[in-house]
Structure formats: C-alpha cells, structure tokens
Amino acid sequence: MAVYGSSCSLAETGAAMTGTGQEASIRAAGVVVLDSPAEATERRFLAVHRPHRHDWSLPKGKVDPGETTPCTAVRECDEETGYRVVLGARLPSTHYVSGDAHKSVDYWVGHVRADEGFAPDEEVDEIRWVPVSEASAFLTYSDDAAIVRLAAGAPSTTPLIILRHAKAIRRGDFDGGDDADRPLSGRGRGEAKTLVNILDAYGIERVYSSPFKRCISTVSRFAKTIDTKIHLEPALGESGHESDPEATAARVRELLDSPAPTVLCTHRPVLPTVISSLGRSLGLTETAIHDDLSWDSRLAPGAMIVVHRERTDAGPRALAVEQHQLAR
Numbered sequence: 001m002a003v004y005g006s007s008c009s010l011a012e013t014g015a016a017m018t019g020t021g022q023e024a025s026i027r028a029a030g031v032v033v034l035d036s037p038a039e040a041t042e043r044r045f046l047a048v049h050r051p052h053r054h055d056w057s058l059p060k061g062k063v064d065p066g067e068t069t070p071c072t073a074v075r076e077c078d079e080e081t082g083y084r085v086v087l088g089a090r091l092p093s094t095h096y097v098s099g100d101a102h103k104s105v106d107y108w109v110g111h112v113r114a115d116e117g118f119a120p121d122e123e124v125d126e127i128r129w130v131p132v133s134e135a136s137a138f139l140t141y142s143d144d145a146a147i148v149r150l151a152a153g154a155p156s157t158t159p160l161i162i163l164r165h166a167k168a169i170r171r172g173d174f175d176g177g178d179d180a181d182r183p184l185s186g187r188g189r190g191e192a193k194t195l196v197n198i199l200d201a202y203g204i205e206r207v208y209s210s211p212f213k214r215c216i217s218t219v220s221r222f223a224k225t226i227d228t229k230i231h232l233e234p235a236l237g238e239s240g241h242e243s244d245p246e247a248t249a250a251r252v253r254e255l256l257d258s259p260a261p262t263v264l265c266t267h268r269p270v271l272p273t274v275i276s277s278l279g280r281s282l283g284l285t286e287t288a289i290h291d292d293l294s295w296d297s298r299l300a301p302g303a304m305i306v307v308h309r310e311r312t313d314a315g316p317r318a319l320a321v322e323q324h325q326l327a328r
Contacts (some may be wrong), residue, residue, distance in 0.1 A: 029072035030060025031110030055140035085110035088201035090325040136328035166191035167301040191302035210237040249277035271297040
C-alpha cells in the first residue's frame with residue numbers, strides 16, 4: 001500500500017514488531033482531523049482525552065467484525081468527537097504492543113463534513129483543537145505527533161476509486177440470453193449495501209459505471225443515497241473493452257482529470273487496462289505498477305483501489321494508493 005509519508009521514520013512505530021513475523025492481532029483505524037479556518041495563522045488538529053488512559057491522543061478505535069478500516073476511522077471519529085469526516089490521503093500505520101497483543105492502527109487525513117455535537121462519556125471526556133506546532137508538547141505519544149505533522153504537510157487530494165462489481169450469479173446459472181443482463185447474487189446484493197458506507201467515507205460525488213446490470217446494481221444504492229445519477233460508460237463494459245481497449249484507456253485518462261471525488265465500476269477483464277492507463281497517466285512505469293500490490297488488478301468482487309490524486313501543473317499525480325477487500 002502506497003501511503004503518504006511512507007518513507008518517514010516514526011519514533012516508536014514497529015519497534016516491538018520487528019522480526020516477529022506476526023500480523024497485528026488487534027486492528028484499529030483513526031483520523032487526523034484538520035481544521036483550517038481563514039483567520040487562523042496555522043492549521044489545527046483535533047485531539048481527544050481518554051480518562052481511563054489519562055492521555056491525549058487522536059480519534060481512533062478497533063475494527064468491528066466485517067468492517068473495513070476506512071469505515072472504522074469515520075465511525076470512531078463520529079462516536080468519540082461528534083465530527084463526521086470525509087477521508088483524505090492515507091497516512092502511515094503505527095504498530096505497537098498493547099498488553100500481550102500486537103496492535104496496528106491505520107490513519108487517514110480527515111476533513112470535517114459536519115459537527116453533530118460532542119457528547120463526553122467514559123471513553124472520551126474532552127476534545128480540543130490544537131495548533132499543529134504544539135503536537136509534540138501536547139500529545140502523549142510521539143507517534144501521534146509525527147502522524148499529525150505528516151497530515152498537516154499533505155497536499156490537498158481527491159479520490160478516484162476503481163471498483164470491481166459485487167458478486168454476480170454464475171454465468172452457468174444465468175438463464176438470460178445477454179450476459180450484460182446477468183444480475184448480482186444474494187451475496188453481491190449484500191456487498192453493494194456494504195459499499196455504501198465505504199464509498200461515502202471517501203466523499204464520492206460522481207459515479208461512473210459499465211452499462212452491465214451487475215455493475216449498475218453495485219453502485220445504484222450508493223448513488224441513490226447521495227442523490228446523484230449514474231453515468232453509464234460503454235468503455236468500462238466488457239464488450240466495449242473487448243472491441244476497443246484503447247477507447248477504454250482513453251476514457252479512463254479523461255476521468256482521471258475530473259476534479260470531483262469519483263468512482264468507476266467495471267469488470268475483472270477490464271481492470272488491467274484501467275490500471276495500466278491510470279499508471280501511465282500518473283507517470284508510473286509498468287514495473288512500478290507491477291511491484292506495488294496496491295495496484296494489483298486481480299480484485300475480488302466488491303474490492304477497490306483508491307487513488308488519492310494531487311493536482312499539479314504537470315497534471316494529476318498519485319499521492320497515496322490503497323486497496324480494500326470486503327470481508328468474506
């Protein structure tokens with residue numbers, strides 16, 4: 001996973017994990033919520049006070065069963081602070097030992113979408129907006145301060161999500177004559193419901209889809225939730241791609257330039273062309289794409305690649321890339 005600031009060295013990150021060869025037994029996710037009012041001389045971040053730990057930290061919490069980490073980050077921030085956020089660029093994870101368990105926390109930049117009002121409880125009894133320059137002195141843990149400084153220095157980004165449609169019924173079980181009409185399976189309809197919160201976590205505003213029924217059904221619930229139309233793209237369909245893959249690549253390059261937070265829903269056979277076109281447009285070599293698992297086009301049904309795009313004078317570039325699979 002290509003994250004912003006992945007080359008930095010966090011003071012305590014990973015020290016207890018080195019050489020263990022074990023994956024984190026506790027997964028958690030959180031956000032660095034940034035506030036940049038026009039009258040402020042510098043950016044501030046949102047800190048939470050946990051009375052049971054007597055510390056000042058960042059909004060975060062454990063991943064619930066079946067939950068993806070982006071949804072955890074958004075949910076925990078809402079529960080702990082009352083702020084609903086949209087996720088920005090992916091930041092480095094922190095790793096440490098908590099009791100007898102290894103713990104990993106994934107972080108994102110968070111931008112305030114709405115303030116629902118803070119309600120203190122036994123988990124978090126106080127929140128505070130703190131200038132970024134005071135992060136090291138104010139926060140209890142040095143890793144938290146390092147993450148805050150990274151987040152404050154991250155350029156503004158917008159997400160482009162490449163989504164494989166949810167699980168469809170098997171081709172051999174479909175009685176219809178046109179494969180474009182093959183629908184989602186029961187599991188696929190459940191995956192489409194799960195995708196609503198994930199896409200919303202990134203603040204997606206524009207929805208593009210293959211005209212095949214299984215792709216439209218994958219994003220229709222989300223589109224209805226945010227009250228937007230689905231833009232049908234023949235170039236993202238299997239037949240359109242098969243007849244003219246260069247048209248698919250060209251359309252993907254055009255959509256990459258769109259400034260809006262965007263999702264493209266397509267098919268497994270189309271994904272290699274989509275990924276290759278994106279990579280070339282972002283200045284990446286085929287070797288770089290092949291070596292980075294974030295760009296792996298072998299997505300399971302309902303899985304996605306999230307590209308956090310920074311706009312530059314030379315065109316868009318990928319500040320961070322992440323991939324998410326749905327729980328099976």
